[in-house]
Amino acid sequence: xxxxxxxxxxxxxxxxxxxxxxxxxxxxxxxxxxxxxxxxxxxxxxxxxxxxxxxxxxxxxxxxxxxxxxxxxxxxxxxxxxxxxxxxxxxxxxxxxxxxxxxxxxxxxxxxxxxxxxxxxxxxxxxxxxxxxxxxxxxxxxxxxxxxxxxxxxxxxxxxxxxxxxxxxxxxxxxxxxxxxxxxxxxxxxxxxxxxxxxxxxxxxxxxxxxxxxxxxxxxxxxxxxxxxxxxxxxxxxxxxxxxxxxxxxxxxxxxxxxxxxxxxxxxxxxxxxxxxxxxxxxxxxxxxxxxxxxxxxxxxxxxxxxxxxxxxxxxxxxxxxxxxxxxxxxxxxxxxxxxxxxxxxxxxxxxxxxxxxxxxxxxxxxxxxxxxxxxxxxxxxxxxxxxxxxxxxxxxxxxxxxxxxxxxxxxxxxxxxxxxxxxxxxxxxxxxxxxxxxxxxxxxxxxxxxxxx
Amino acid sequence: xxxxxxxxxxxxxxxxxxxxxxxxxxxxxxxxxxxxxxxxxxxxxxxxxxxxxxxxxxxxxxxxxxxxxxxxxxxxxxxxxxxxxxxxxxxxxxxxxxxxxxxxxxxxxxxxxxxxxxxxxxxxxxxxxxxxxxxxxxxxxxxxxxxxxxxxxxxxxxxxxxxxxxxxxxxxxxxxxxxxxxxxxxxxxxxxxxxxxxxxxxxxxxxxxxxxxxxxxxxxxxxxxxxxxxxxxxxxxxxxxxxxxxxxxxxxxxxxxxxxxxxxxxxxxxxxxxxxxx
Numbered sequence: 001x002x003x004x005x006x007x008x009x010x011x012x013x014x015x016x017x018x019x020x021x022x023x024x025x026x027x028x029x030x031x032x033x034x035x036x037x038x039x040x041x042x043x044x045x046x047x048x049x050x051x052x053x054x055x056x057x058x059x060x061x062x063x064x065x066x067x068x069x070x071x072x073x074x075x076x077x078x079x080x081x082x083x084x085x086x087x088x089x090x091x092x093x094x095x096x097x098x099x100x101x102x103x104x105x106x107x108x109x110x111x112x113x114x115x116x117x118x119x120x121x122x123x124x125x126x127x128x129x130x131x132x133x134x135x136x137x138x139x140x141x142x143x144x145x146x147x148x149x150x151x152x153x154x155x156x157x158x159x160x161x162x163x164x165x166x167x168x169x170x171x172x173x174x175x176x177x178x179x180x181x182x183x184x185x186x187x188x189x190x191x192x193x194x195x196x197x198x199x200x201x202x203x204x205x206x207x208x209x210x211x212x213x214x215x216x217x218x219x220x221x222x223x224x225x226x227x228x229x230x231x232x233x234x235x236x237x238x239x240x241x242x243x244x245x246x247x248x249x250x251x252x253x254x255x256x257x258x259x260x261x262x263x264x265x266x267x268x269x270x271x272x273x274x275x276x277x278x279x280x281x282x283x284x285x286x287x288x289x290x291x292x293x294x295x296x297x298x299x300x301x302x303x304x305x306x307x308x309x310x311x312x313x314x315x316x317x318x319x320x321x322x323x324x325x326x327x328x329x330x331x332x333x334x335x336x337x338x339x340x341x342x343x344x345x346x347x348x349x350x351x352x353x354x355x356x357x358x359x360x361x362x363x364x365x366x367x368x369x370x371x372x373x374x375x376x377x378x379x380x381x382x383x384x385x386x387x388x389x390x391x392x393x394x395x396x397x398x399x400x401x402x403x404x405x406x407x408x409x410x411x412x413x414x415x416x417x418x419x420x421x422x423x424x425x426x427x428x429x430x431x432x433x434x435x436x437x438x439x440x441x442x443x444x445x446x447x448x449x450x451x452x453x454x
Numbered sequence: 455x456x457x458x459x460x461x462x463x464x465x466x467x468x469x470x471x472x473x474x475x476x477x478x479x480x481x482x483x484x485x486x487x488x489x490x491x492x493x494x495x496x497x498x499x500x501x502x503x504x505x506x507x508x509x510x511x512x513x514x515x516x517x518x519x520x521x522x523x524x525x526x527x528x529x530x531x532x533x534x535x536x537x538x539x540x541x542x543x544x545x546x547x548x549x550x551x552x553x554x555x556x557x558x559x560x561x562x563x564x565x566x567x568x569x570x571x572x573x574x575x576x577x578x579x580x581x582x583x584x585x586x587x588x589x590x591x592x593x594x595x596x597x598x599x600x601x602x603x604x605x606x607x608x609x610x611x612x613x614x615x616x617x618x619x620x621x622x623x624x625x626x627x628x629x630x631x632x633x634x635x636x637x638x639x640x641x642x643x644x645x646x647x648x649x650x651x652x653x654x655x656x657x658x659x660x661x662x663x664x665x666x667x668x669x670x671x672x673x674x675x676x677x678x679x680x681x682x683x684x685x686x687x688x689x690x691x692x693x694x695x696x697x698x699x700x701x702x703x704x705x706x707x708x709x710x711x712x713x714x715x716x717x718x719x720x721x722x723x724x725x726x727x728x729x730x731x732x
Binding site for chain 2: 266334336337338339340341342343344345346347350354355358359
């Protein structure tokens, strides 16, 4: 009896030894796996940090801008133009408008750079010798348009002076910020020596001051004047597309998912549809662009490079994502809830709309916002439907020509002027990322709030 | 001993219940099932079940796991319709009306035959809304006061009102397991069903909550026809007047509860009751 007991004891001890021997290997494996996981996360975070630091370093300076405060003299000696036509008694509408147009055409033909030049000379120290070309490099090239527009709107200014805020040129801003080493020789500087000296003087006397670059948000794109190029047109274009995506993709996607998951009979056909939806989600976005160009532009004759087409293409692209996410959410609803509803005598539709949808609403909402955010950052399909055109106006309707934020980044990055592709690109990326972070934040906030309530 | 002899013997026995067996067997029959079969795909789950369910009494289905008792219960309010690939044969009649008649609306049927499930499954809504949901979708309340009345009386009948009267707007999922199950019973009662099916209503509850539910079932028997599936033979003995024993998809034996437990006719029933199978 004792013998037997001791043998049992012996085998137990043997067994424990075996387990212990394996234990070290198991712990080692676990440690290795944890280490690898940690390393992966650190690496990923490192890359994200590098990305953000780089974009921030390049982009944040783009949000400050040097401004020129000039006293512009609308000198009749330079501006050889008669006063704006005044409506005479008995003159018809059409006649008056025609006369006004003739006058405006004359205004456009005036040399407004001379006005800018005179104003700059007035602001410069008396007796300074400087070349006209050098002088004009200080103000951004859009200045003459700004002053002209001001005059057209207020024809009474002829012979008077007005205080006008203009943008200093991107090169002048770079010089002031010290983006380019001041000790470099003339050959490596973008501005001539007299212009650089004058800029410094103007900064000292307060004619040039630095402020927040509102122009990024209030101006449309420009090709010639990097300092005045803004995102407003692209932002509005993106906004139109997002609205179209939300109003088309969300109802269609959620409704399809509900039908497929809850009502459609399980058959070969529904299986086939399901496989195809899953495949659609993996189709490269540029293919959707080709499809959009073929169907919406060539066949349906919708306008080229318009947000309506972009919105439709992005809708097609977002649909599979929303359908798959919604079906996943519906699938996750416990059968107990469905049974409870059906057991109470609820019809299938009532079961879905009274019980299943409210429970899945937070997940559907989150998936939708993330899908829309994804669409918002999509560039490739938009290039194929012509949204990479240079558009220097805010689209009034979704049928007007426009670009989108990511396309604007692409356009600026591709510009040959360093003042475009460096700070402007980074600034646009920051704006796009800010919009994305806002959307994702909204998704997280709504999700946590709605789930708490449920 | 054959079936007929067993039944004769049954009627002679006195049952330690509020109702004597003769009474019970003479009661009106609400539900009659004849040759009910269920197939899940190619697998046959029920083989020709025929049984009568008496009015305003508790009928319990007992048997080992997988014996088909829940499947049969789910035939009675056509919950099997919701299962993909389930096919039901035979006839089940409620007051002589075939419930599988294509002209009968399943929504109406489920308003007449309520169901309480194994796991308490209140809606993730307030206690009030849980109870009010059935009357709302079936259009049973004409006004807000009507609805309030239905909710309160249903909660009272389910013995839950005193415990929750101050928090009717709080979520039903916040109650304890036993309270949730009583809420589910209140929810079923609110529609005013004639029959209440209960699928192992106490299997997820502790003994105290179980005792409360059993007491409640005993009270509800006054007004409703109740069919209960249970794993616990003691529960079947305590709450039911009629018992049916299922095994491997067959109805082996049915009769007055007292008889089934004290004097089972079939060996399988005996074995199960003695704890030899199951």
